[in-house]
Amino acid sequence: MTDWWAERRQNQELDALRGEMSYARQETSRLQSQLSRIQGGLQERVNRLSTAFDAFVELSDLRYEMAGFVDAAELRRYATQVLTAMASGTDLPPVGEPVPQYWLGPAVEALIALNGSAPDDKALSTAMRLDERRTSIFLVLALAALGQRHQVRTEWLDVAFGVPAADGTLTRVQRVLWATAARGGCGAGGLELVVKRLQSAVPPEAGWLSRLERRGEGSRPPGPKFEELAGQQDARTRLTRIRSAVESIAGNTEAREPDPTLGKSDSAASLLRLLISEGSDPERESLARAAVLRARITGSGESSAEGLEDPVGKVEELLGDDLGRTDEQHLPAAALRVIGPSVLAAVDDLAKIAARPSPPEIALASENHTIAIRPDGPDQLGLAKAVSSITDSAGNVSTGRLAVPAVLGAAGLLMAIGLGFMHPLWIALGLILIGIGAHGYWKLRRASKHDKADAAARVASLTERCTTAATQLADYAHENESRQADVTADLTTIRRHLTA
Numbered sequence: 001m002t003d004w005w006a007e008r009r010q011n012q013e014l015d016a017l018r019g020e021m022s023y024a025r026q027e028t029s030r031l032q033s034q035l036s037r038i039q040g041g042l043q044e045r046v047n048r049l050s051t052a053f054d055a056f057v058e059l060s061d062l063r064y065e066m067a068g069f070v071d072a073a074e075l076r077r078y079a080t081q082v083l084t085a086m087a088s089g090t091d092l093p094p095v096g097e098p099v100p101q102y103w104l105g106p107a108v109e110a111l112i113a114l115n116g117s118a119p120d121d122k123a124l125s126t127a128m129r130l131d132e133r134r135t136s137i138f139l140v141l142a143l144a145a146l147g148q149r150h151q152v153r154t155e156w157l158d159v160a161f162g163v164p165a166a167d168g169t170l171t172r173v174q175r176v177l178w179a180t181a182a183r184g185g186c187g188a189g190g191l192e193l194v195v196k197r198l199q200s201a202v203p204p205e206a207g208w209l210s211r212l213e214r215r216g217e218g219s220r221p222p223g224p225k226f227e228e229l230a231g232q233q234d235a236r237t238r239l240t241r242i243r244s245a246v247e248s249i250a251g252n253t254e255a256r257e258p259d260p261t262l263g264k265s266d267s268a269a270s271l272l273r274l275l276i277s278e279g280s281d282p283e284r285e286s287l288a289r290a291a292v293l294r295a296r297i298t299g300s301g302e303s304s305a306e307g308l309e310d311p312v313g314k315v316e317e318l319l320g321d322d323l324g325r326t327d328e329q330h331l332p333a334a335a336l337r338v339i340g341p342s343v344l345a346a347v348d349d350l351a352k353i354a355a356r357p358s359p360p361e362i363a364l365a366s367e368n369h370t371i372a373i374r375p376d377g378p379d380q381l382g383l384a385k386a387v388s389s390i391t392d393s394a395g396n397v398s399t400g401r402l403a404v405p406a407v408l409g410a411a412g413l414l415m416a417i418g419l420g421f422m423h424p425l426w427i428a429l430g431l432i433l434i435g436i437g438a439h440g441y442w443k444l445r446r447a448s449k450h451d452k453a454d455a456a457a458r459v460a461s462l463t464e465r466c467t468t469a470a471t472q473l474a475d476y477a478h479e480n481e482s483r484q485a486d487v488t489a490d491l492t493t494i495r496r497h498l499t500a
Contacts, residue, residue: 071099072280079108079276086115086146102280103131107138114143114151136160137173137308138275141268144185149258154189157181161194164201168314175312176271182334184258185268191334198338201315208339209346211323213238216245224472228362235354236487242347243490246336249323250497255333274306340498347494355487358477364469366462375474378466387459 074096081093092112099105106127113120127135136156143151161177164170170178180186181194249255262268312318322335361374369386372379 071097072102075099075102075105075108076276076279079104080273082108082112083142083145083272086111086142099280101130103127103135104138104276104280106130107135110135111139111142114139115146115148133159133162134275134278137177138272140177140186140190141180141272141275144180144262145268145272147262149185149187149190152186152190154187154193157186157190157193161197164197164315168201168203168316169311170313170315170318171309172274172306172312173271173308175318176267178318178334179331180262180268183262183330185262191337195334195337198315198319199341202319202338202342203316204342208323208343209238209242209350211320212245212343213241215248215324216241216243224469224476226362226469226473228359229476231353232356235350236483239347239350239354239487239490239494242350243494246494246497249329249332249336250500252329252333255329259328259330271308274308278308336498344495344498347491347498351487351491355484357480357484358473362469362473364466366465371462371466373466373469373473375470375477377470383463383466386462 078093078096084090085092104127106123109123110120110127113123124135136159140152140156140160143149157177161174164174177186178194178198181191184191186194319335319338322331323339325332358375361372361379364371364373364378366386367389369382369389371382371386
């Protein structure tokens, strides 16, 4: 007994020890996991601090190298102050020291002269000689933002906008110039130039009708639902929706006048700031590198360094976005002008389908037959064949099906009469067979009667469908002139807006 008790206590102590060891392993695993996360977080912080420190050291070296461009930096501050003063109507800041071979100086002089309605051809030609494209971008955006759209020259916009890439991708500069021209900042000639450049890069058929339909309103016109008319009715519905969309865009009078908030446009202002901050040719690369380093130091990533030629999307995608905008009218109106030529051809085809006259007849399917329906009624021969196929076989009971109850009845009769004298049981069995046969015959008669009634109902339904279809087709044919007049009115309205 003593040995058993001692062994039992040892086993209990071992179980307790195993439990403690398991708990210790779990705690160790949990602590290791927490330590791993802490070490990972610390390592990440160390890496981030190391990257920021390296960027700071490199930025310090760049600042030392750029110390020789103090005059250029001062010119950039002066240009920003000039734009601010012009926008607010305050006095211009004093002119600083000129920076040789830097386009921004003479460009600002040309802008000041243009804003004062006294063009400085010398300053303008100097700026164009030093950097024609940047000078053109600067003058177009600055004059547009200052409300001097009559001073924007088409040749400047031509140089500034350039030609879209072969795949239709636009740069940040091109998108901002597009939006500025659409809002009336470059005059009628400037908008026409941008529209033609975009038309050269847009696919001829990019689902523009579907995009316009989504913006338009209009329900399917009432009418008979025949397969032969489905294409005409669908085309008419689509044409109505397209007209609604085109009228909502091109019929808005606000889109015909310059946007009064153009001077407060964030896109134009930000692009001007980006253009000015690029710096002169000798320092441009260093300034771009400095922007990347600042982004690393602040932890915002290298994507913060923006460029004038950054891609912003394809022409097709941007046009689709503009067409769907309802918060402003200038961009949708410009987009409509761009897609107008390609839309017109598709709209013409749609109108031709919608204006088709009513067909002379339609086909109405009835089980295994097809009946020709005309405005004056259904084809009688076809209807008679369909009716015959329904009624001829209705209620007919085959000989084979009648044979079973007849045989049962006859067998029961023979059994009751022929064998009944031997024992009354045969009479009972014969009567049972006669009853079974009679019940079977009654069921067949009932099924035949129900089949005939069903056939009569199907014939009546078919006749009514044919009569209704003929009436609807006659009404549809009677509306040919009014329907075609509506289609012509829709097409005329769409063409007027798209060719304006």
